[in-house]
Amino acid sequence: MDDTTVKAGNMSMRLAKQLLMTPVWFIQIFTQAKSFSKNPILGSALLNRLGLHVARIMLAHAIMRLRMLMLSRGVSKSQRQAYFNDGYILLENFLPAGDFDRLKTEIHSANAEVRECTQGDTLTHRIMLDENSLPNLPVAENFIKDIKLKRLLKFASGINAQPVSYIQTIKNHFVDGPPDPQKNLHSDTFHPTMKSWFFLDDVDERNGPFTYVPGSHKLSIARLRWEYKKSIDISSNGDRYSGNGSFRLSEQDAQYMGLAQPKGFKVEANTLVIANTHGFHCRGQASERSTRTELWTISRSNPFNPFPGIDHPLITRTQNRVLNAWRRHADRRADKRGTVSSWHVIDARNTIGTDNGGA
């Protein structure tokens, strides 16, 4: 076979794949799909010039606001206002001191599967709080199923469901590597989405305070203009993270949009922070080799679905099982390539809040 025949064969394959995938890519317009690089419709410079990206943002934000309002029962007016105006809720001394001490003791002696991810010179360790781990963690189970916390998280995420919950330890400067990309200010995705941190350690500049740009979750005219320009730039040639739909923020960008200065959450242990991570945020720089441990939750759903859903234990179990199955699938695929998945199981049963697990 000569080169021309091979090239023609490759072109036919690409064309066939495009024909097969086009309906899928089209349907993804109406989901939380965000990757410009994986979906040529979302990544089309022409369609983004015509306003596709901005139209998705505006519609998603309107629907998510409606869902948050539907789930605002039991959330105080000041908490709702803080979330809508600033993009976050901060609650200090969230648990009574005795309950907090019991939770911290239990978590530090947790015996459960730990997964690790390396990003730059940072290691992140996570224990998923699910049907496998929770039977051995009764205090943590009470915490994540507490009605007061659940109401706050449901409101902030706009989903009537238990978020996916983890015990998480960030290990700053634990491996040799480039700077941690999670320490650059970014927006997670184009629509409102929720993450929360219940800090078990005091947090300051030593162990990298979570950092957020107050008010940056709002759709100002300047933000929409920036999103429009950014969507066209990325459709043509964007960086890897922005191409995945998590837009990075430079100082010039912040000035262009007239954003506030980033705020580092230097807080004491027993503080809960709930943030809309459509707003710009990052892990925060840590001045030394250090750790911080938190109970961390994440909740993301289709922002074009106007219904907030039904809270049922079966749905939570199914969600956890799907996530676990997907992780095991990623493990097997990586194993075949002779490597490990990005979130791989490590030998240590409990590295939470300790100095283990890194050079």
Ligand SMILES: [Fe+2]
């Ligand atoms: Fe993020």
